Amino acid sequence: MIGEKIIWVATLPSTNDFLKENWHRLPHGTIVVAESQTSGRGRYNRYWYSPEGGLWFSILFKPRKQIKPTFFTKICCVAIVKALSFFEIDTKIKWPNDVYYKDKKLAGILSESVFEESTLKVVVVGIGLNVNNDIPKELKDKATSLREISTKDYDLKTTLKIILKYINQLLRRYLNKPEALTRVWKGLLIQKEGQQITFKLGDDIKTGKIFKIEDEKMILTVDDQQIQVSSLEILEP
Known part of the structure; x- marks a missing residue:
């Protein structure tokens, strides 16, 4: 307990x-x-x-x-x-x-x-x-x-x-x-699949669309390419 x-x-x-x-x-x-x-x-x-x-x-x-x-x-x-x-x-x-x-x-x-x-x-x-x-x-x-x-x-x-x-x-x-x-x-997440977000990844600020939210990572479409991230700082929305 x-x-x-x-x-x-x-x-x-x-x-x-x-x-x-x-x-x-x-x-x-x-x-x-x-x-x-x-x-x-x-x-x-x-x-x-x-x-x-x-x-x-x-x-x-x-x-x-x-x-x-x-x-x-x-x-x-x-x-x-x-x-x-x-x-x-x-x-x-x-x-x-x-x-x-x-x-x-x-x-x-x-x-x-x-x-x-x-x-x-x-x-x-x-x-x-x-x-x-x-x-x-x-x-x-x-x-x-x-x-x-x-x-x-x-x-x-x-x-x-x-x-x-x-x-x-x-x-x-x-x-x-x-x-x-x-x-x-x-x-319960604010962020939803298909939503566009602005985020900070390392020292770079990027905008992309959430393709899929998985158990331990998020798959984003950025500049017509898909990237997988386990940690990033979402700036918007």
Whole structure:
């Protein structure tokens, strides 16, 4: 069961790093929550602003069978969308793993894996959800929080409990049929097949059409050629 053991601390450099450093002595399903992070990070190793008031936590998954690490990322993405729906907040997933309210980022997910001799031992999924925290002025046009959306404060422990409830439900439902989870995840994406997007790939900014969204990659048509990408930064829409 995810969340049977919860470690709640005032501050950490990074909840993901804590679990990666201590996974040997912690059970599957352990949660570590930091009221603030000093070195939180998101995709592309970017700094993740993590002050008091937000929900910053990581989950330790120790798979009993070989399964793609992205399965756990999708579980957490879908669970957050469902939990926010419980609060009557309608969100979508920006490919592959950011949660958006309208055109602003509300939550981000960073998954990291530990392998030993090519065997997957651990998947750590870090989740950053803007709850009651203030959004810095320089991010106001890109990010939002639950408090900003609904003009009320949320209890962090209750919010975490609801997210974990959905994670456990989804794990029970989809652990043996990950392809069905992928269909659910695709249905919640902002980006759709056939849609034109502008994106950053390396140092280049390009425009292309989404040909197909697969389990771990996106196939794009760019300048009459197809390219496959597992990671890129979508700029538009």
